[in-house]
Amino acid sequence: MAAVAFAVRQWTGPVSMLVVVAVIAVSAGIARRTVPFALATIPLVASILLVNTFLFPGAHDVLLRLGPFSATGTGLAAALQATLRVVAFALSVAVFSLTTSTDDLLSDLERRGVGRRAIYVIGSAIGMIPRMIERAGEIADSQRARGLDTEGSAWRRVRGVVPLAGPMISGALSEVEERTLALEARAFGAAARRTVIRSHPDAQGERALRWAVFVGTVALIGLALSGLLVLP
Amino acid sequence: MTEEAAGLHLRGVSYRYAGTDRRVLQDVDLDVPAGRVLGVVGRNDAGKSTLCLVAAALAPGVIGGRLEGQVSIDGVDSRSFLPHEAAQRVGILFQNPETQLSGTAATVFEEVAFGPRNLGLPLADLVERVEEALDQLGIVDLAPRDPQRLSGGQAQLVALASVLALRPGILVLDEPTSQLDPAGTRLVGDALARLAASGRAAVLVAEHKTDLLERLADDVVVMDAGRVVISAPARDALADGRLLELGVTPPARVSISRAAAAAGVETRLAGAAWT
Numbered sequence: 001m002a003a004v005a006f007a008v009r010q011w012t013g014p015v016s017m018l019v020v021v022a023v024i025a026v027s028a029g030i031a032r033r034t035v036p037f038a039l040a041t042i043p044l045v046a047s048i049l050l051v052n053t054f055l056f057p058g059a060h061d062v063l064l065r066l067g068p069f070s071a072t073g074t075g076l077a078a079a080l081q082a083t084l085r086v087v088a089f090a091l092s093v094a095v096f097s098l099t100t101s102t103d104d105l106l107s108d109l110e111r112r113g114v115g116r117r118a119i120y121v122i123g124s125a126i127g128m129i130p131r132m133i134e135r136a137g138e139i140a141d142s143q144r145a146r147g148l149d150t151e152g153s154a155w156r157r158v159r160g161v162v163p164l165a166g167p168m169i170s171g172a173l174s175e176v177e178e179r180t181l182a183l184e185a186r187a188f189g190a191a192a193r194r195t196v197i198r199s200h201p202d203a204q205g206e207r208a209l210r211w212a213v214f215v216g217t218v219a220l221i222g223l224a225l226s227g228l229l230v231l232p
Numbered sequence: 233m234t235e236e237a238a239g240l241h242l243r244g245v246s247y248r249y250a251g252t253d254r255r256v257l258q259d260v261d262l263d264v265p266a267g268r269v270l271g272v273v274g275r276n277d278a279g280k281s282t283l284c285l286v287a288a289a290l291a292p293g294v295i296g297g298r299l300e301g302q303v304s305i306d307g308v309d310s311r312s313f314l315p316h317e318a319a320q321r322v323g324i325l326f327q328n329p330e331t332q333l334s335g336t337a338a339t340v341f342e343e344v345a346f347g348p349r350n351l352g353l354p355l356a357d358l359v360e361r362v363e364e365a366l367d368q369l370g371i372v373d374l375a376p377r378d379p380q381r382l383s384g385g386q387a388q389l390v391a392l393a394s395v396l397a398l399r400p401g402i403l404v405l406d407e408p409t410s411q412l413d414p415a416g417t418r419l420v421g422d423a424l425a426r427l428a429a430s431g432r433a434a435v436l437v438a439e440h441k442t443d444l445l446e447r448l449a450d451d452v453v454v455m456d457a458g459r460v461v462i463s464a465p466a467r468d469a470l471a472d473g474r475l476l477e478l479g480v481t482p483p484a485r486v487s488i489s490r491a492a493a494a495a496g497v498e499t500r501l502a503g504a505a506w507t
Contacts, residue, residue: 103338116350123336131335131380175331177295181285182332184294185324186394190316192352197345 005088007221014084021091030098037094038087045083052079102126107198116194120183132168139167237307239434240264240287240322240402244301246458247286256282258458259301266401267431271449271466272438275479279458280438284406286310287436289318306401319347323395324404327411329387332394333379340366340382340390341375347398365396368430369423385416389423403427405437409444417441424448442470442483454478 005017025031054066056075064071106123110116143163149156240262247257257279264270272280285291289310292299303310305321313321326332337343344365348358366372369389374382379390388408395403408424409417421444428435428448439445445452445466452469454462456478462469475482482490492499 103342106336120334120336124334127335127380175328178326178328178331181290181294181324182326182391183334184290184315185288185319186334186347187316187319187350187398189314190350190352192350195345195349195352195355195358197342197349197355197358 004217004220005085005092008224011081011084013224014081014088017088017092018084021088021095024095024099025091028095028099030095033098034091034094037090041086041090044086048082048086049079052076052082103198104200107196108200110194111196111199113193116188120188132172135171136164136168139164237304238266238401239268239306240404240436241304242287242301243304245286245303246300247282247291248298249282249291250296250298256458257286260458260460262287262436262453262460262463264402264434264436266434268451269428269435269437269449271445271452271469272436272455273440273442273445273452273470273475273480274455278455278479280455281406282458283455284324284404284436284438287402288322288324288404289313290315290324293318316350319400320351320398321400322402322404323398323400325388325392325395325406325408327407329384329391329411332391333387335380337379339375340371340377340379340393343379343390344394344397347394351398361397361399362393365393368396368427369393370426371423383416384412385419388412388416388420392420392423401433403433403435403437405435405439407438407440409439409441417444421447440480442475442481443485446470446483446485454480 005014007013008016022031025034053071053075054069056072056078059072059074061073062070063073063076102123106119109122110119140160143160148160148163241264242260242262245257245260245262246255248255260279260283262270262283272283274280282291285295286299286303289303289305291297293310293313294315299311305313305318308321310318333343334346337346341362344362345358348361353361362375363372366375369392371386371389371393374386374390379387382390392405392408405424409420412420424437424444425447427433435448437445437448439448449466452462452464452466453460454469454472454475461478462472462474464472470483471486481487489499
């Protein structure tokens with residue numbers, strides 16, 4: 001569904017996605033928890049607004065002049081549309097991650113016949129994030145204990161990245177072989193279809209709704225891209 | 233399979249890693265019959281970890297390299313197994329508990345079930361194996377816990393349980409306590425001692441903590457530069473006068489007895505003869 005925000009042009013795509021995501025977030029009771037995801041887009045949104053508003057190619061409807069730069073109405077509209085797309089996408093990712101347990105997602109993918117290697121890659125990538133954060137904290141603490149200055153000015157922080165990134169990367173690489181061997185030692189290469197040990201209730205109504213959303217999304221994108229449906 | 237063939241047997245085994253000419257193992261002969269525990273000690277780079285990989289059929293099966301001689305697993309040449317087939321005959325436990333957990337399981341139960349699930353076993357069989365493995369190590373109460381929130385010792389036991397759930401007849405333990413704190417070492421050591429005493433499997437354990445090895449092993453080999461230089465019953469091998477020059481610290485019992493003897497004090501620590 002998040003693709004609608006990008007695939008359907010003008011205002012309809014991003015605005016409709018924002019409405020849908022907001023309704024889901026409120027009805028699921030997670031609206032407040034999506035705020036950090038929206039805030040995380042601020043740096044990107046700020047650059048989109050500035051670049052499009054002041055540097056939109058071919059726009060002449062000047063709203064404001066700041067030295068050599070001119071803000072245009074066309075640029076501002078394009079910037080707001082792009083901003084809505086980014087925020088709608090970020091919020092749809094937020095809603096997905098806040099409402100879907102990783103374990104349930106993986107076991108459902110497995111039940112649907114997705115290969116064990118793909119499942120492992122997805123699962124370990126998701127699981128790796130908190131472990132990497134934890135390890136980064138440990139490395140930062142140990143480097144600070146040896147005199148590394150990782151706080152203060154931006155330049156000091158940048159200089160502190162190298163002594164932190166080095167052990168992170170070398171540590172992760174050195175573990176790859178042992179992880180691979182440990183997987184092989186647990187019959188990861190067996191050809192049999194993996195036993196499924198979690199089952200999820202999947203009501204007929206929910207299945208029908210999922211299909212309706214999927215078909216509706218594909219149809220909307222198809223009609224919008226082909227020009228058969230002209231939206232504001 | 234004859235009774236003599238059961239277990240792990242190495243005859244004239246030499247091994248080179250891919251891309252090198254140096255033999256990391258040289259002409260190694262070993263026997264680990266079913267129900268026996270063989271300890272392996274030696275200084276760093278003596279070849280202990282390579283021996284574990286070869287014994288578990290991961291070398292050359294998974295990592296490549298060149299193997300000479302014969303590694304017999306329950307009477308069958310290790311080179312004839314695919315990795316997942318070998319995993320059901322020989323289980324291997326590595327040093328670092330963190331790298332052995334799949335990182336994809338929400339509970340310890342599911343972590344231990346990782347191997348049996350890969351084999352596509354029926355659910356009832358899988359549950360039975362997992363419960364048995366947890367019970368063998370006395371960690372049934374960990375079953376609902378998050379594997380990422382365990383102590384080092386607990387995580388190592390979970391990794392061992394996940395190996396046991398494949399019901400291998402041979403266990404290879406590569407310095408299973410080297411990255412654990414004293415509490416973790418005691419936890420894992422006690423579980424291994426129970427496992428060894430059960431006599432269910434042939435166990436090869438590489439371990440530099442000779443005090444632990446003295447509790448576990450029936451026999452001990454000392455390695456140096458890829459060769460077996462001492463092979464004897466555990467009590468004799470760990471009291472051998474050459475241990476220190478081979479980079480191995482003798483068990484505390486041996487060191488204290490020697491110090492006492494040198495000072496002319498009699499102790500009751502001395503059991504079997506040592507030199």
